[in-house]
Amino acid sequence: MLSEVGAWLGATSMELAARNTINALGAHGKRIEWWSQPRRTTCLFDDTGLRAAADARDGRVAFDYYYGNGVVEGHRFAGFHSNAELGWLADVGLARYVEDMHTVLSRELPDPNIRRAKAFCGGTSDGGLVAGAFAAWDFGGGEENAGYNQCAAFLGIDSLISTDPLALQSVPALREFAGLGGGLSYQAQVAALHAGILPVSFTGIPYVEPRFFTLLAVRGAAAHYAPDEETDLHRRLPSDWIDEISTRLAFAGTYADLFGGGNALRDYRFTNTALLGMLLGDHTLNIGPMQFGLGVLDGGPVTAKTVPWPDNPDSPLSAVTGRGPRMVPTDKTALYTWRDYDQLDGIDYAPPGSEVVSIHDLATTLAAAPGDSLGFLDPYFAPRFLIDIQSAFTGTRTGDLAPIRFGDRIRQRPVLTTIGTKSWIGTAAPLFPSDTIYLDNYTHTDVNMAATHQFDSRPEAVSTTITDFILRNLP
Incomplete structure (x- = not known):
């Protein structure tokens, strides 16, 4: 199983699903190897702080390294990369991901007959879109070497295996019109990336910028090593407008x-686990x-949020x-704790069985240093991919997307498509095939991290669905 990861995520993000x-x-009685393939941008992350936290079993060590000018083995954090340092990311998009996927698959399984019989290719979120492009890609040497001929079957986990969801390629007039207009727009956007008019990373964009994603990993480390300890990390963060x-x-x-700025996060008391849950x-x-x-706040009173609008699933x-309801704490003296996914008795807005991820599993995987397992997060995910996939x-x-030549051939391979019933992807359900499988109570990110043991001894839905699909399609 070769699985491409979603946006802003690294290989470890799929550990539980794998x-x-x-x-x-x-x-x-079946043996499987699962390969989670991250992007090259994962290597931009300095994992020194997370490694030091693992050695000390203390998330505060990572916080001090990244945000407190701390020193680890004589090394001080050099800071987060600016767009000026990352100009090469203008060329890191869909073509790069597809070619890397092909390189891994063909090098590790050099016999094309083995690939066609036993290689299952897919991904979650944007990773599924990469797998869809891979299936349609012309790698040279004739159609025998096209992407769809490299795999036994394809899997889109909360994703879509397609390069033409609007069916534009099936109508000649639409195909020509879309290709001409879209091609000009695509060339202009790529040129703007190279010229520095458009940013080559999400640096400086609130919530999706590298500094904030790194902070999530640090808070995961704190929750992993001291889950029930009261935290002060949300108060110690240096003043920064992006944060x-x-x-x-x-x-x-x-x-x-x-x-x-009233009733700010820093005004409340949390355990390390509750702070992580509050933000995810x-x-x-x-x-x-x-x-x-992954559960709900506990330890003090809460009230429903109304920004940007009251929840309506x-x-x-x-x-x-999200489908909500979303809650915010109201007592600035209480120490807020966290109820995990399987401890929801008496919670009317999140009844037992409605959550599927253990916050402790999430903390453990967030704490992983990229050098150890390529990490949970990819803070320097590049916008070029989003330009490419929207254009495709x-x-x-045209350009880097010219090799997309066999989009309709995916019908010659078995395809699994799933959507979580709590996933934001559900708004695009009309574009999904009629045999799409819906995963009850899963959000978009839950499909990577659902706990092994589910409520009332239910089987975990993602792994069960993938297993059934693979068993049906093995030779």
């Missing part, structure tokens, strides 16, 4: 909190695509803020 699938197939905006976007309960949980975080279903706007979807087949 382990659960390996064990599920093992129960059927301030990022935290307000994630935490604010009202517009007064968002724009006025589907009942606390304001940003839907990044939410994990049936509204298309839930793609932005709207019909561009």
